[in-house]
Amino acid sequence: MVYYFYLIVAVGCFIGELFTMDFSLTCIGLGLIGAALGAWLNLGIGSQVVLFVCVSILSFISVRPMAKKWLYMHTKNVKTNVDALIGRVVTVLAAPDENHIGRVQTDGDNWRAFFKDNAKEGDKVVVEKMDGNTLFVKLPTQEEK
Numbered sequence: 001m002v003y004y005f006y007l008i009v010a011v012g013c014f015i016g017e018l019f020t021m022d023f024s025l026t027c028i029g030l031g032l033i034g035a036a037l038g039a040w041l042n043l044g045i046g047s048q049v050v051l052f053v054c055v056s057i058l059s060f061i062s063v064r065p066m067a068k069k070w071l072y073m074h075t076k077n078v079k080t081n082v083d084a085l086i087g088r089v090v091t092v093l094a095a096p097d098e099n100h101i102g103r104v105q106t107d108g109d110n111w112r113a114f115f116k117d118n119a120k121e122g123d124k125v126v127v128e129k130m131d132g133n134t135l136f137v138k139l140p141t142q143e144e145k
Contacts (some may be wrong), residue, residue, distance in 0.1 A: 002048075006036035021071070023064040030063065031056030085127050089140060092123045104137060111135045 013029030034055030038048040088106060096102035096115035104113040104125060116138040119125055125137040 003036040003039035006032045006039060006048075010036065023067045024060075026067070027056055027059035027064055030059045082130050085130060085135065088127050089124050090127060090135070090137065092119045092121055092125055095120045104135060113137045 010029040010032035013025040017025040035052035038051040090106040094103035
C-alpha cells in the first residue's frame with residue numbers, strides 16, 4: 001500500500017512540472033514511480049530508495065536533456081526585450097535637433113533617439129542599436145523598407 005503514496009507524490013510532481021517547465025520535477029516523479037514499483041514488488045525500503053535515486057539520476061541524465069531540447073527547439077532565435085528592437089522600423093515623433101536627438105515610437109512606446117541621418121516627423125527609421133534608454137536610428141535602405 002506504500003506504493004500509493006509514491007504514486008500520489010509522483011502525480012503531484014507531474015502537476016507541479018506544468019508550472020516550472022524545467023523537467024526537474026518530472027525526473028523526481030519518474031524516480032518515485034520506480035520506488036512505487038519497488039514497493040509494489042514488496043522490496044525493502046532500502047531497495048525502494050535505491051530505485052528512486054537511480055531512476056531519478058538516470059532521468060536527469062537522459063530524459064531531461066532530450067525533453068528540454070525537444071520543447072525549446074524553436075525558441076533559440078526568438079528575440080525579446082531590447083534585442084527585439086534592433087532592426088525594427090519605427091516612426092519619428094519629433095525630428096532630431098542640432099544634437100541629433102529626437103523621439104521615435106514603436107508599439108506605442110515613446111523612445112529617445114539619436115539620429116544618424118536627418119529625418120522629419122512621420123518618417124520611418126531603422127533601429128541600429130540601443131544604449132541605455134536611447135535608440136540609435138538611421139534612415140532605412142531599400143531592403144529594410
